[in-house]
Amino acid sequence: MDVPQYTPILPDKGEPIFDKDEFVRRNLGDLELSRDVAAVFVQHGPEYLREINDAFASGDCEALCQSAHKLKGAAANLALMQLKISAASIEAAAKTKSVELTVGLVTELNHVYNQAVHAIESFNLIRR
Numbered sequence: 001m002d003v004p005q006y007t008p009i010l011p012d013k014g015e016p017i018f019d020k021d022e023f024v025r026r027n028l029g030d031l032e033l034s035r036d037v038a039a040v041f042v043q044h045g046p047e048y049l050r051e052i053n054d055a056f057a058s059g060d061c062e063a064l065c066q067s068a069h070k071l072k073g074a075a076a077n078l079a080l081m082q083l084k085i086s087a088a089s090i091e092a093a094a095k096t097k098s099v100e101l102t103v104g105l106v107t108e109l110n111h112v113y114n115q116a117v118h119a120i121e122s123f124n125l126i127r128r
Contacts, residue, residue, distance in 0.1 A: 018119035023079040065094035080116045
């Protein structure tokens with residue numbers, strides 16, 4: 001079986017953590033809907049991270065790939081481009097069946113995730 005080559009994909013530090021305007025546009029300009037979608041992401045985000053961290057810790061490349069793919073899609077839907085790219089990097093590395101490639105990527109992903117949640121909260125999309 002051929003194992004895909006791994007090409008690192010790193011977040012562009014010039015890319016905004018969260019593009020609120022793009023996110024609201026994707027929700028047809030509906031700020032209430034955007035708030036609801038953001039709240040669901042913030043609520044379920046720790047589950048995404050737990051799945052990724054657990055798969056990494058157990059060396060389960062298939063679960064790591066699937067979990068990273070799920071987070072990548074959620075991040076893309078919320079216009080969290082750095083988080084999307086971080087998750088895509090883990091997904092690509094996991095496809096090579098080498099967990100060792102993901103060591104720094106998982107650490108980076110956790111950091112970028114925390115920045116993303118903070119950015120969502122700072123734009124007052126989540127009610128407290």
